[in-house]
Amino acid sequence: xxxxxxxxxxxxxxxxxxxxxxxxxxxxDAYGETLLELGKKRNDIVVLDADLSGSTKTVKFAKAFPxxxxxxxxxxxxxxxxxxxxxxxGKVPFASTFAxxxxxxxxxxxxxxxxxxxxxxxxxxxxxxxxxxxxxxxHQALEDIALMRALPNMTVIVPADAIxxxxxxxxxxxxxxxxxxxxxxxxxxxxxxxxxxxxxxRAHVFSQGKDVNxxxxxxxxxxxxxxxxxxxxxxxxxxxxxxxxxKPLDEKAVLNAAKNSRLIITAEEHSIIGGLGGAxxxxxxxxxxxxxxxxGIKDTFGCSGSPDELLKLYELTPEAIAETAREGLRx
Amino acid sequence: MTQxxxxxxxxxxxxxxxxxxxxxxxxxMLTEAGSGHTGGxxxxxxxxxxxxxxxxxxxxxxxxxxxxxxxxxxxxHAAPLLYSVLAKAGYFDIETxxxxxxxxxxxxxxxxxxxxxxxxxxxxxLGQGLSVAxxxxxxxxxxxxxxxxxxxxxxxxxxEGQIWEAAMTAxxxxxxxxxxVVDNNGLQIDGPVEEVMRIAPVHDKWTAFGWNVIEIDGHNxxxxxxxxDKAEAVKGKPTVIIAHTVKGKGVSFFxxxxxxxxxxxxxEELEKALKEIG
Ligand SMILES: Cc1ncc(C[n+]2csc(CCOP(=O)(O)OP(=O)(O)O)c2C)c(N)n1
Ligand SMILES: [Mg+2]
Numbered sequence: 001x002x003x004x005x006x007x008x009x010x011x012x013x014x015x016x017x018x019x020x021x022x023x024x025x026x027x028x029d030a031y032g033e034t035l036l037e038l039g040k041k042r043n044d045i046v047v048l049d050a051d052l053s054g055s056t057k058t059v060k061f062a063k064a065f066p067x068x069x070x071x072x073x074x075x076x077x078x079x080x081x082x083x084x085x086x087x088x089x090g091k092v093p094f095a096s097t098f099a100x101x102x103x104x105x106x107x108x109x110x111x112x113x114x115x116x117x118x119x120x121x122x123x124x125x126x127x128x129x130x131x132x133x134x135x136x137x138x139h140q141a142l143e144d145i146a147l148m149r150a151l152p153n154m155t156v157i158v159p160a161d162a163i164x165x166x167x168x169x170x171x172x173x174x175x176x177x178x179x180x181x182x183x184x185x186x187x188x189x190x191x192x193x194x195x196x197x198x199x200x201x202r203a204h205v206f207s208q209g210k211d212v213n214x215x216x217x218x219x220x221x222x223x224x225x226x227x228x229x230x231x232x233x234x235x236x237x238x239x240x241x242x243x244x245x246x247k248p249l250d251e252k253a254v255l256n257a258a259k260n261s262r263l264i265i266t267a268e269e270h271s272i273i274g275g276l277g278g279a280x281x282x283x284x285x286x287x288x289x290x291x292x293x294x295x296g297i298k299d300t301f302g303c304s305g306s307p308d309e310l311l312k313l314y315e316l317t318p319e320a321i322a323e324t325a326r327e328g329l330r331x
Numbered sequence: 332m333t334q335x336x337x338x339x340x341x342x343x344x345x346x347x348x349x350x351x352x353x354x355x356x357x358x359x360m361l362t363e364a365g366s367g368h369t370g371g372x373x374x375x376x377x378x379x380x381x382x383x384x385x386x387x388x389x390x391x392x393x394x395x396x397x398x399x400x401x402x403x404x405x406x407x408h409a410a411p412l413l414y415s416v417l418a419k420a421g422y423f424d425i426e427t428x429x430x431x432x433x434x435x436x437x438x439x440x441x442x443x444x445x446x447x448x449x450x451x452x453x454x455x456x457l458g459q460g461l462s463v464a465x466x467x468x469x470x471x472x473x474x475x476x477x478x479x480x481x482x483x484x485x486x487x488x489x490x491e492g493q494i495w496e497a498a499m500t501a502x503x504x505x506x507x508x509x510x511x512v513v514d515n516n517g518l519q520i521d522g523p524v525e526e527v528m529r530i531a532p533v534h535d536k537w538t539a540f541g542w543n544v545i546e547i548d549g550h551n552x553x554x555x556x557x558x559x560d561k562a563e564a565v566k567g568k569p570t571v572i573i574a575h576t577v578k579g580k581g582v583s584f585f586x587x588x589x590x591x592x593x594x595x596x597x598x599e600e601l602e603k604a605l606k607e608i609g
Contacts, residue, residue: 046473070469070504078462078496085466088401088451089474093466108456109493113463117444117453 022163022190027183028126030162032057034169035094039065045173046086048072048095050079055185056096056126080106080121084113087120092173098132099125099141099182107147114178115151121179122172123148128158128182129269130297130314131219131307140302141182146274148180149247155179155200156247158268158276160221161190164244167198175200182218184269186307189222192242201245203253209239212325213257213264217243217276220267220295220316227321237261238325249279251287258284263328264292267321272296291331293324340384343552349419350380350552351608354581356415356428358604361595364432367440370578370591372412374516374549375483378574379404381555382481382512383416386563391421394448400478401451401467405460406485406514407441408593413450414438422449458491460484461511465497468506479563483512487519490528495540501569502541509569510562511542514549516578518589537571549574581608 038045039061046068053059053071062069070086072079076097083093096102102125103110114121125144132140148156155177159165165183172179192204203215206225216224221242228238241257243250258264264284266277277294284292297314311317340346353376361367379402383389387400404413411431418425423437430436437446441455452463464482471478484494501509513533521527530536537544543565547554555574562570578592579585582604585596596604 046470068473072496072500073503075493075496075499077459077493078465078500081459081462081493081497082466082469082500084452085463085468086470088463088467089470089476091470091473109459109462112454112456113452113459119452 024187024189025162026185026187027159027162027165028057028185030165031124031126031169031183032060034166036060036064038169038173039068042173043068044090044092046070046091046093048079048083048093050074050076050097050101052097055098058094058096076101076105077109080109080123081113083121084117084119092120092122094122094124096124096126098139099128099144100139103141103144103147103180111151115153118153118177120176122181123179124169124181124183126183127185129184129218130302130310130316131184131186131269133186133307133310134304136304137301142271142297142302143274144182145246145268145270145276146278149274149279153178154247155245157200157245158182158217159244160218160242161188161192163190163192163194163196164198167196168244171198171200184219188219191222191225198244201248201250203250204242204244205253206240206242208257209261210237211261211263211329212236213239213241213261214267214321215241215243215254215257215264215276215280216267217246218269220269223316223318224267224321226318227325230318230322231325236325236329243276246276246279249283251283254280254283255288258288258290262290263325264290265295265321265324265328266292267295269316270296272298291328293328295321295324339386341556346380346384346552349384350377353380353412353415353419354608355605356418356425357411358582358596358601360411360414360428360431362598362601363429365595367411367432367595368408368593369585369595370518370588371406371485371514371516372409373580373582373585374576374578375406375409375514376412376580377550377552378483378512378514378555379412379416381552381559383420385556386559387481388478389420391449394422397476398478401464401480403451403460403464403480403482404442404454405482406457406488407454410438410440410442413442414447417447417449420449457485457488458493461494461497462500464509464511465500465504465506468501468509469504471508479508479510481510481512483514485519486513486515486517486524486530486533487527489513489530489533498537498540498542505567506569507566510559511569511571513571513573514576515573516576518578518587518592520592522589533573537573541568543568543570544573545570546573546575549576550580583607
């Protein structure tokens with residue numbers, strides 16, 4: 001817990017950046033590479049895609065293992081059903097497409113033949129969130145976590161960076177049961193310790209804050225770290241927790257964070273309804289009610305623009321988190 | 332009491348006898364449950380009996396046997412049919428059938444693979460079974476496993492777009508280890524398929540999608556067996572059997588009656604029906 005920050009003393013943004021020598025990298029790229037490596041080691045791994053293999057990066061696996069790769073064409077519902085069938089024969093299917101099509105178009109299929117049937121299907125979606133960018137609202141999944149989190153038997157994971165993604169993919173390949181992993185399109189800073197090992201349901205605590213704790217997932221973990229550094233310069237102690245498993249939620253970590261501070265902020269690249277913010281609020285309101293502020297997309301659709309422009313427009317920035325913290329602590 | 336049916340049966344009279352028995356189980360369990368789907372369970376009974384008892388390899392003592400042939404009831408509302416066949420095949424006691432739809436029963440209103448041995452996948456939301464069948468067929472082929480996959484859909488069910496996605500997939504991947512059956516009883520919930528949403532020409536559609544198509548009288552055991560044999564012999568493409576059936580088949584006062592899609596027989600109807608089947 002908090003290896004990096006404890007060593008570097010956590011006091012400034014600079015110390016955060018010093019440990020971060022690796023270049024930015026998209027989580028989908030880490031997925032493609034890890035899948036390829038898995039494919040070399042295990043021939044029970046099969047991969048399905050719905051005409052987006054170049055974008056989801058499953059193309060790497062497809063090229064190396066054409067006999068274990070199944071392109072279903074533009075038919076997400078059929079892809080999910082086919083994945084369930086492959087799982088019944090003992091294969092470990094990874095089915096990928098864009099997050100909105102995977103979870104939205106095929107939700108009833110995921111519900112019936114993956115979750116209710118408890119088949120060993122790994123749904124790894126790319127292009128989650130607003131940073132999909134220029135393609136606009138039709139392609140920006142802002143509700144996928146809510147959709148997947150509501151399903152019994154489902155595990156929901158949102159890795160923060162490429163390092164965590166690689167670990168997540170290896171872990172879920174050895175885990176039996178339905179899993180949804182949400183990845184992104186854009187390059188993002190690599191912020192996790194290089195020797196980090198992901199565990200399902202275990203949050204990574206960068207630091208515990210005495211004033212406020214920011215519970216974040218996905219690209220917002222980096223944003224939260226930056227906000228924390230800003231706040232520390234002002235004398236506000238803001239902890240950062242990477243809650244990469246949204247379901248099952250690391251309740252212990254949430255409870256600790258709440259007990260040690262006066263305010264919880266959740267931060268995610270998703271609607272404030274039903275995602276990480278929803279999960280944290282549901283847990284805290286029943287178990288340890290303290291003030292919570294949710295950073296996320298405020299019940300609206302996205303629009304076209306560059307990822308950076310969109311993050312500003314929808315207030316998913318370090319400044320927005322810092323301001324929310326100041327405001328929340330003033331009250 | 333667990334009833335075992337050993338080996339594959341090719342004798343028409345014996346199979347017809349089993350179909351009668353299955354129809355009686357279906358009616359009894361539906362009446363006991365007080366709700367459920369009568370028409371579509373009865374219409375597909377002969378085909379299901381032929382598939383299970385003349386064709387399929389399976390071992391009720393080892394439901395997960397690697398070499399087993401697989402059966403997917405895509406039209407999950409015909410659960411009473413599937414349960415009756417599984418009980419007859421020895422997967423569980425015949426008496427269990429009478430717990431259908433009851434609070435503590437493994438026999439859910441629609442098939443649940445987590446609670447019933449022999450059920451490969453949960454169904455009930457229409458249009459999904461053929462995709463799962465394709466996935467199984469692909470997995471079997473990767474393993475060089477010669478087992479085959481059977482999948483029964485309704486005729487109203489094939490209005491679902493996913494069926495045609497799956498139809499493309501099976502043909503694209505040349506899944507000749509799949510045999511689909513369309514229980515073409517001409518009726519769905521709101522009326523005749525022809526009036527609700529025309530699916531004709533069914534034969535041509537499947538042909539256009541790259542399937543080997545066989546049309547039969549779905550209540551003629553001889554024709555069913557012949558079709559299943561032919562399906563197995565055709566290589567390089569999947570086969571669909573369009574089984575022309577009568578909804579509610581076997582009970583004169585249920586036959587062709589759209590309202591008995593989702594109505595269970597009353598006690599009086601049950602007595603009359605059992606007598607009629609003999
Ligand atoms: C996706 C979905 N939509 C609606 C239903 C409700 N439903 C149950 S049976 C049925 C009609 C099915 O007609 P058909 O496939 O012809 O069945 P059969 O005549 O064999 O009973 C409908 C609409 C459902 N189970 N699933
Ligand atoms: Mg019908």
